[in-house]
Amino acid sequence: MRFAHLLGLRDGDDAAHWARIRSAQLDAGRQLALLMLGANLLGAAATVSLFARQVPGLWLGGWALLVGTVAVAVAIRRLGTRHRDGGYASQSDLRATAGEGVALAIAWAMPCLVFTQPGSNSAYVLWMILSVLMTAGAVAMAPLALATIAFLGGLGLSVTIKLVMNGSFAAAGATTVFTVMLIAICLNRARSLVVIRVGQMALAERDETVSLLLREFEETNADWLWETDAARRVVRASPRFAYACGLDPVTIEGMPFLQVLAGPSWETGDFAPGLRHLADKLKTRESFRDLRLSLNVEGQERWWELAASPRFDENGSFCGFRGVGSDVTEQRASDDKINRMARFDTLTGLPNRLMVNETLARAMSEADKWGGRCAFMMIDLDRFKAVNDTLGHPVGDRLLSRVAERLGQLMNDNTNCGRLGGDEFAVVMRDATDTRAVESLAQRIIETLSRPYEVDAHTLYIGASVGLAIGPRDGRTAEMLIRSADLALYRAKDAGRGVYHAYEPELHVQAEERRVLEMALRQALDKGEMHLHYQPVVDAATGSLTGFEALLRWHSPQFGDVSPAKFIPLAEEARLIQPIGEWVLRTACAEAARWPAPTRVAVNVSADQLQNPGFVAVVTSALAESGLSVERLELEVTESVFMHEGLGATKTLERILDLGVRLSLDDFGTGYSSLGYLSRTRFSSIKIDRSFVQGASKGVKEAIAIIRAVVALAQSLGMATTAEGVETEAEHHMVQDLGCTKVQGYYFGRPLPVEEARAVASRRWDETVAA
Template sequence: MTDFMAYHAITVVFGAILAVTILSDAADPKLLFGWIGAVLVANWLSLTVTNRLHERAGTGTWPLTLVTGDAAFRAALWVAMPVMTFQGADPLLKITLLGLVLCVAAAGLALAAVPSAAFAWVGICTGAMMWMLWRDPFSYPLTLNMLPVLFAAVMVFGLFRLGQLVLNQSRTNLRLAEQNRSVTQLIEEYEHRGGAWLWETDQHHRLSYVSPQIGMILGQASSTLVGQSFPAIFGGSLILSSTLQKLAVFDKLEFEVATKNGARWMSVSGTPRLSRMGNFEGFRGIGLDITEHKLSNDRLVNLAKIDSLTGLPNRTHIRQLFEEGLAQAEKGFGQCGMLFLDLDGFKPINDTYGHSKGDALLKAVAGRLVNAVAGYGQVGRIGGDEFAVVLPNIDGRKAMEILAQRLIDVVSETYLIDQSQLDVGCSIGGAMGPSDGRTVEELLKRSDLALYHAKSDGRGIYRHFDLDLQKKIDHRLDMERALREALAEDQFELHYQPIVSAQKPQVVGFEALIRWDHPTRGRMSPAEFIPVAEEVGLIADIGAWVLRRACADAAAWPSHISVSVNVSPLQLLSSAFPNLVGDALAKGRLSPNRLELEVTESIFLTDGDGALKILKQLQMQGIRIALDDFGTGYSSLGYLNKAIFNKLKIDRSFVREAGIKKEAVLIVQAIVALASSFNMTITAEGVETADELKLMRDLGCHQIQGYIYSKPMPFQKTFELFEKKDTRSAIAS
């Protein structure tokens, strides 16, 4: 169509040039040049619009009204000059003008694909000739007067029929060719993939076609499957059979199949095939072997509830068990107790003998706790060297004290780890509901206060929550006052730990880590004062300070270097937080894409939807979002497919375990596969050895962070890393 339109426009413009040449002595030059300019512009616009319509509609239906109107306008514009100059011309010029108009009318042949446009063109040109002959004082023979009309009638009729046939046939051919090409490509794609397969049944649900892949999965030749009942080849799957009986479209129907090579999981989708009369003729659809996906998902779900080192319930799972036990107690089924246990002397052992023996010791402690608690409750590990015990239906405070002392005695016995005798103690704090509190949060805090009291009273003892623990609250108040002074007197500072590309040792960013040198207490651990700041409501002010300082510092780095800032759940859930981030970026003159906010899975514990909304707002500003310490706490699997995370950070515990346990390697592989499916960058944290570095690279991690490259460093020292291309040599120097 576009080629014919171009030919038509060229013909019309050429005819206009001839008209100007012929009328150069018979008409005003300004009028002639204005007319030919209008003809040129009109035809240029017509070609431009036609090309755009072709790109948008392809071989589909053209807007006939627009094309027809365009033809009519250009025809009227073209014949305007011959009509205006005809009467004053000499006889030879009149004959020439009539012939020229007749030739231009014949150019309507190029519009045959749009019959209405061709009719409009020829009709206007013919009408112009009739008008010229009728208005001329000279009397022409009737045959000359009728000749344009006969010419136009024959031409329009022929063009209309020819145009319809050509256009319809072209559309049909193109449509069929495109459909055949698409279908062929799709079939080849599915036939050559190992997981996806095609299937088709007749009206009795017997297979009329099935891809060879399903035969390989089931351990049978695909030719032997044709003619069999579709559900029967999967062991008579009831869910598939009942779905097929509905004779309706179904999508991603999942079921388990027993094969010669073990159980497999299938996902099947299908669409009914109907005859022209609307009668059901069978199904056709696709299937997929989703076994590996299922296994990976099961591992991740288990990972979200189980501590990878000890195999005990993790913090999240313990909390769930406590909630269930407390709910039963509220109904009148006794008391539900919670014990918090913290190992005394574990850190020196871990620092002296290394993480390997430290982990072995933790597993040995877990085993003793499980044996000692037995049927009284459930033991869990809540992180580091801290454990918890949920005691549903505990028979009062005295029973808790007896059990706690037994646990202290058992844990304190000497351990033999790799021919080394190791000794640790145990401090325990406890509370029970509903007598000591009626909510989970309240009882967890009071158990924690009791544990702190036990450690303060000399360790190796049990303390149950009571009002004397107000001293703990007083201590928190002292810490609150010290934190307010630290904010007012600018006692905080930021250190930065490099984040390095896994492919080549070059810094791609830094994680900002807060440090506090108290005037009298010395260096304060963030683990000590950040929880207090969250509890007393200062975390927002501290977080705002960290954001402002990190953005200002990062602006001084090269433009490709980003900065990561940890965000507390309490800080994130503030409605003003997105504005606070925007203000920090503006004042620091830092591009949003250079800021990365790190959140942990705990953000989804209280208000998951609210956290999701705020994270999306931040992401719309261009800020990157990272999920830190994945798998160590709350299961955020349901939120990974919300497209809110740009990065997933693998916790140090998995990095360390992957170097010594095959199961841990599989877990890391599952995490990497899951993150990759969502196009997330993967960072391995806490990498300390060359072996761990190589393993994380081989498993597909994109970035590395840890002591293998550098400890956190003051801001000024970060510039040394930009002076050398090799990050290791820069740090070593």
């Protein structure tokens, strides 16, 4: 703190802060104004008495009047100041007090300079009066340091000058030292007063802030303060605390704190765990926070959160607890809601994957503890994707809700169901010691979920496949058991869906083989392990060659010749079908360009390829690079592509047809047959699956009827029909009699390597037969 700030000559960094300090200085000066007035009047009276016989009465009376006037004026000025402690004062307000000190110094310098005579006894007495007056001024005027310096300095300088003029140099030096000491004491006291005032201001601000916070805290509906004595009785109960307890402050005062919180259960002793935990904390005199407990307040369950610390007196003796409480009922309800959202499926209301995993983990822990068994079932809905694709996701969501309702009706105290995501559900059975009961539940789930559903005026038919695993036999952890059930579900779907399958150890072996096979498949193209065979397609009436169907083959150094029935589904699942399919298309077009016209080549296209917006560009590029004319390329698709109609498969086919490429519908009648597909898409031919050909050759009436119906339908739509799987001459004559226009099968040729196919294409088929 600099003296320039103290004297009001400069402002500190915080102008408002120093303005308040200056106001406090002026207020302190006002409080001591009467003391200074009394000192002046008594000093004047003593001086008049001292010089009554030495100084003319007129002079002495005039001086006395001057001193009295100045002293009264200064007192009136001090008492009449508008500044108060806690207010604000400017620098000019503090500087103006210097004039008061100067006026008093001039008034009191006159007796010393005018009335005294050198060597007289009155000079010594006057000096004593002035010393007392200066000391009184240093005390009374200390808060106003600038005024005090002006008064002491002016009066001391006058006395020193007088003594020097009289030749009393030692007395003059002593006077100077005395004056400087008084000024120093005055400044130090003024500084101490300012420091004290600054501390008081800081404390006042803190107290005000704390009072404000406490007031706001007490006024908050859900928060309150509480306090107990050493006997754990409530003391100084706040109105908010009493209101939160449903009691009045008078009743609650002096009651045991635990009794207040226990409410009706105090008599029965049926305390909540949180209350017992609180009792332990109070008993051990430990600080605590975030302690939650449930209370019954006026018949309603409320949740409180408490925090407190023990209190000790100056002797270190325990005297109770003081703490804060909050009503967190709404917060807990919100937490419960968030927790439910995190663990329950919002669509079906069933436990979600997280909750299912936690339930399974607990079931496995109990089974391991008691030496029992638990079961986990993974459920996949069959044909659900068709509902989503054809009727839309809103209908699909409502269907999932119906599935959840039916699944929930099958549950009991021993079982819990949940939704894993999409169209996958799960069931956890805590006690699975009865294997028959587990299998019976799996069968009932399939039967219940396979019954028709009525959703938005639609009758929907779906099914369910179930994979089940028993723990800890099929997995020591929840993750392992889920993996085992997933493998069992995969086997159930492979078995034709609509069935359940239990986990078997060899499923892990097969899964590992499948993983290794997928890794090899990812590198097959780059390593040149893929090649094409070509199976002849002939005219049913003449037996002449019309084209070949390109069939993909894979010879792996690790696995040998891998069946297309094995690696094609794997390629589709692993998202490898698009690059493989593009390679097949480009290779087949390049080979067909070597054959004599008009020999065609047919290439199978998957639904995944048609979902690719760039597939049309791939077809165009393959034709351009090979030089094959568009009418010699035929793309074969199965009915499954139309289940992806919402993904643009039909539009892709239309763009391909616009190029002039022929389109064939393969395996007609074995999938999701719909005559609407034939009317919307310009197919050039329909291929009749070999299962119908074989059935017709054995005299199955249904198979014969289906072939005749397909042929009649194709003829009416201007399409050709190709019978697949013709292996004997009798089958050839049969499909010829039924009206099929083209034939394909082992009777006319197995799939041929590229060199043999090229040789067959270079000569007429009838010549090949004759040879």
